[in-house]
Amino acid sequence: MSSPAPGSVKTFSCPGCGGTVTIRAVGISITAVCMSCSSVIDVANENFAIIKTAKTKTHEIVIPIGKRGTLFGDEWEVIGYVERSGSGDDGEIFGWEEYLLYNPWQGFRFLVRSDGHWSFIKVLRKQVNSFNTSGAHLGNTSYKFFYSYTAVVRYALGEFYWRVKVGEKALVTDYIAPPLQLTCEATQDEVNWSQATYVEPETIAEAFGLEALQEPVGVGTNQPSPYAAYLPGMMKLAMLSIVLLTIAQLILTERAQNTKVYTLATTLNAQQKEQVFSSPPFELTGGNANVELITNSPVDNNWLELNASLAEEKLQETYQTAQVVEYYHGHDSDGNWTEGGQSQSTMFSAVPAGTYRLLINADAGAFTKQQTVSFNTTVMRDVPSSSNFFAALLALMLFPGITWFRHWAFEQRRISGDSDTFTNASKPLASFYIILTIFAIIVAIAVRH
């Protein structure tokens, strides 16, 4: 007996309803489900006996049986359709659809649709290198364990190269390395491994000439993260930049003058409250550099307020500040407490070289009790500051941080299977604002140094 030529088609009348049943994989398919009445027919021989009479109405399916489309360079024809459901240990029940594809020269493949996500699946002839409860290896790719569940056939239509049975169960374990997925299906009789590749719905629609397909819901099991492609490169660039930034900061700190230019140390009484004290002229050298004004005062449950001004003699430019030194402490039912401190500093940016005077007038809580207050104010030039370093550091970490967070959120949605989490446009935006707020808080802390 000669085997049928590849691509030959055979038709016969359904013994159940008389409708036409078409066999496309002639000589290979052993089961057919009538498109008209859903009766399951044995097509392994010419008797065409009904294995199981129809109990359900035929379902409408996205890609009709007999439809052809080109995927991954080959033309495939849909010859079978199976609906299955799965339930894991956590009690979650979910469903998906499998389309059996046939190409006379390539054999069989599957297209799986789950929550609008599509995968192109090839049954593996070889065993995976290794697998356990945490992952599996095939070739050079490592797959991470994703989920294990019991799958049940709920409905079938078309023809199949195996004896399809509604209610047939299999223990399924999925391992993922998006966009790839390895699946192990174990029944009482056999164990099959298959490899899936994620396919965008638009590709499926284009391949089979379909109208717009259902929008995918949530994150597909093996859907690649849109951030995974560039996140590692972004992290490497950020790390390299941070190394360069740190080296630059160390060099600039080493080269900073950090010189004490002038110190005013004095004690004032209440009568001197309205007076302005002026320092002798002092030189600020170099080009543009920062100046830090540091005031220390031994105030004790009291305060001192200084209005200080650095005044340049030639151009009469001033750099003004109001410093409040206040320190309070005590004891209450919660124990000891303190508030404030005995030191205050002000940083002036880009102060040009020149001859300056320090002008100060002071007010203090001690003056109301006719007491004196002592303080010293020091003018520091070209002080090494870490605030620019921290600001640049955070700027370098901002976008990798946001990208990493979005990648993480994407993976969480994959794991939780929660279609609502972060899927609305407002939720990624909310996560962005949360990160931005954290960033702003860190900047605010950093710039104090």
Place this chain on the structure above:
Amino acid sequence: MNKLFSFYCVAVLAGFLWATTNGYAMSSLFSNQRHGGRGSGTTWIHTYHK
């Protein structure tokens, strides 16, 4: 995307170098201080330090 980010990194590093070598300190933005500008010290100097 990463090409764009590499430009961004270069810009951040260049900005850091320019600001630091020209005496700008981020912390000054959060200090209670202001720059009076040219001539703003005239009254102070003349009144209190003749």
